[in-house]
Amino acid sequence: MSLVAHVVVRRGTLALDVELAVADGEVLTVLGPNGAGKSTVLRVLAGLLRPDGGRVEVDDEVWNSPDAHLPAHERSLGMVFQDHLLFPHLSVTENVAFGPRTRGTSRPAARAAAEDWLARVGLAGLGDRRPGQLSGGQAQRAALARALVGRPQLLLLDEPLSALDARTRLTVRAELHRHLGDYPGSAVLVTHDPVDAMALADRVVVIEEGRVVQAGTPAEVARRPRTDYVARLVGLVLLAGQGAGTQVALDGGGTVAVAEDVGGPVFVAVRPESVALYLQRPVGSPRNVWPLRLAAATPHGSVVRCDLAGEVPLTADVTATSFAELGLAPGAEVWASVKASELTVYPR
Amino acid sequence: MPAPLLVPALLGVAFLVLPLLGLLVRAPWSDLGPQLARPGVGEALRLSLVSATLATVVSLLLGVPLAWVLARSQLRGRSVLRALVTVPLVLPPVVGGVALFLVLGRQGIIGRWLFEATGLSLPFTTAAVVVAETFVAMPFLVISVEGALRAADARFEDAAATLGADRWTTFRRVTLPLVAPGIAAGAVLCWARALGEFGATITFAGNFPGTTQTMPLAVYLTLQRDPEAAIVLSLVLLGVSLATLLLLRDRWLGRGAVT
Numbered sequence: 363m364s365l366v367a368h369v370v371v372r373r374g375t376l377a378l379d380v381e382l383a384v385a386d387g388e389v390l391t392v393l394g395p396n397g398a399g400k401s402t403v404l405r406v407l408a409g410l411l412r413p414d415g416g417r418v419e420v421d422d423e424v425w426n427s428p429d430a431h432l433p434a435h436e437r438s439l440g441m442v443f444q445d446h447l448l449f450p451h452l453s454v455t456e457n458v459a460f461g462p463r464t465r466g467t468s469r470p471a472a473r474a475a476a477e478d479w480l481a482r483v484g485l486a487g488l489g490d491r492r493p494g495q496l497s498g499g500q501a502q503r504a505a506l507a508r509a510l511v512g513r514p515q516l517l518l519l520d521e522p523l524s525a526l527d528a529r530t531r532l533t534v535r536a537e538l539h540r541h542l543g544d545y546p547g548s549a550v551l552v553t554h555d556p557v558d559a560m561a562l563a564d565r566v567v568v569i570e571e572g573r574v575v576q577a578g579t580p581a582e583v584a585r586r587p588r589t590d591y592v593a594r595l596v597g598l599v600l601l602a603g604q605g606a607g608t609q610v611a612l613d614g615g616g617t618v619a620v621a622e623d624v625g626g627p628v629f630v631a632v633r634p635e636s637v638a639l640y641l642q643r644p645v646g647s648p649r650n651v652w653p654l655r656l657a658a659a660t661p662h663g664s665v666v667r668c669d670l671a672g673e674v675p676l677t678a679d680v681t682a683t684s685f686a687e688l689g690l691a692p693g694a695e696v697w698a699s700v701k702a703s704e705l706t707v708y709p710r
Numbered sequence: 711m712p713a714p715l716l717v718p719a720l721l722g723v724a725f726l727v728l729p730l731l732g733l734l735v736r737a738p739w740s741d742l743g744p745q746l747a748r749p750g751v752g753e754a755l756r757l758s759l760v761s762a763t764l765a766t767v768v769s770l771l772l773g774v775p776l777a778w779v780l781a782r783s784q785l786r787g788r789s790v791l792r793a794l795v796t797v798p799l800v801l802p803p804v805v806g807g808v809a810l811f812l813v814l815g816r817q818g819i820i821g822r823w824l825f826e827a828t829g830l831s832l833p834f835t836t837a838a839v840v841v842a843e844t845f846v847a848m849p850f851l852v853i854s855v856e857g858a859l860r861a862a863d864a865r866f867e868d869a870a871a872t873l874g875a876d877r878w879t880t881f882r883r884v885t886l887p888l889v890a891p892g893i894a895a896g897a898v899l900c901w902a903r904a905l906g907e908f909g910a911t912i913t914f915a916g917n918f919p920g921t922t923q924t925m926p927l928a929v930y931l932t933l934q935r936d937p938e939a940a941i942v943l944s945l946v947l948l949g950v951s952l953a954t955l956l957l958l959r960d961r962w963l964g965r966g967a968v969t
Binding site: 405408409410433434435436437439440441443447449450451452460461464465508509512518 | 863865866868869870871872873874875876879880883884887888890
């Protein structure tokens with residue numbers, strides 16, 4: 363394991379206590395809502411913020427412990443910030459050469475390394491420009507080159523894509539994925555965007571209110587969310603209950619029939635597109651049918667996302683055509699049904 | 711625009727501009743050449759420019775680091791320090807001159823020790839002019855540089871730290887260039903204030919032509935016996951101030967806005 367960290371920070375209402383471990387060549391994504399403490403974790407790893415406790419070790423070298431603190435400028439790290447933070451008074455090449463220069467590389471060698479990296483990120487020929495003359499995507503590529511040029515042991519990325527527009531984001535994300543694949547050290551990426559997390563991570567850690575609430579591969583996290591926040595991010599509805607046989611008695615009331623035998627505390631994950639809506643109670647008596655009330659309906663791509671209130675709060679995605687045929691208005695009574703085989707059930 | 715704002719604003723402009731126009735109207739334009747060539751005028755002007763420039767250099771060397779401490783350090787009692795630094799801004803310059811005399815004069819707390827050790831005595835020398843001007847003008851520089859530092863995004867300094875720059879390197883290569891327009895503005899303010907300094911200079915440095923008689927002192931004394939000559943000297947001072955302001959605005963202050 364290359365990065366092993368236990369980060370403890372207490373600041374006002376934030377009580378952060380998070381353990382992370384990242385192997386060489388591995389990309390760990392820290393996912394969480396705003397204010398969860400994600401960026402604080404990165405600042406501690408970078409040495410920009412002195413934690414109240416814990417320990418940071420990189421390649422068995424202690425960067426931080428209760429009685430030692432290696433300042434940021436003595437750590438072998440590269441960091442990419444949300445709004446690139448390229449120095450506005452230096453050219454792009456000078457920005458990328460800044461790290462090698464401060465670490466004692468000669469001017470020509472630093473310049474050559476910078477130009478090499480600018481070419482790698484697709485910015486060959488733009489080195490003489492000022493950061494202000496670059497597009498958002500180009501600036502973020504230059505920032506990546508600046509972070510990687512010194513071959514750091516640890517790469518930190520703080521919301522590297524969230525300042526970009528949707529189109530640029532797509533291409534920069536793909537390039538970032540490629541560069542992260544080539545990067546031999548440990549990488550920690552912080553984001554609140556589940557798409558970034560799923561696309562770029564080898565492993566995902568979800569932080570809420572300063573604690574790790576879930577950790578696993580992107581596929582595991584996406585399939586089996588353990589909190590409402592994660593479930594919402596990956597587009598699922600999470601129901602918690604007690605399993606007995608093929609029945610789950612929900613904590614909030616009501617029961618759900620599932621396809622397999624379960625026991626003890628479980629989660630049931632419902633995909634909104636598997637929920638069907640009817641004006642009358644559907645015939646053929648499927649096992650999972652509930653009379654619910656339409657709380658809100660919002661267009662979501664080609665479907666209408668219907669938030670349903672009642673004994674079993676659900677979300678249903680119905681096509682715009684079906685929605686129009688049903689003629690639903692907020693407050694309308696509807697019947698919702700979902701097949702037991704469409705549900706994912708797993709222990710809590 | 712509402713009249714309650716417009717009318718006072720116009721009155722304010724008139725109040726600020728009319729005296730300067732008066733100066734131009736009353737100037738003996740036909741007699742200007744000989745008046746400027748009079749002995750003492752060039753001397754006073756040269757002394758003023760040199761001492762104001764030296765005072766600005768000293769203010770930069772001491773004031774920029776001081777502004778950094780006020781803006782960036784986690785020092786306890788920073789607000790007290792800031793209040794102390796700004797006292798010369800509100801202090802009557804004559805009082806500043808008296809205070810300097812009491813500390814740096816030959817009988818002063820530090821001045822006596824300096825005289826005994828080296829035989830040097832500060833008051834009534836050109837160095838004293840520079841000291842008096844620095845005392846009065848440096849707070850202008852400190853305040854404007856501190857403002858520029860506060861407005862500059864400190865996260866650039868974080869970025870520099872992650873690139874291996876210690877705080878001194880960061881200050882030289884990132885912070886200083888970022889706040890350069892603010893420093894230039896502060897230096898111009900400081901220089902202009904030093905150029906116009908009167909009270910502290912005459913109190914601490916005296917009024918010796920060629921050594922300590924700067925332009926403002928020369929203007930005041932000439933006004934008593936030869937008002938025409940005083941107007942000419944005032945015109946020179948006004949011209950120098952305006953020229954500097956225009957020159958520096960284009961060469962330095964404009965650059966921050968261009969990029």
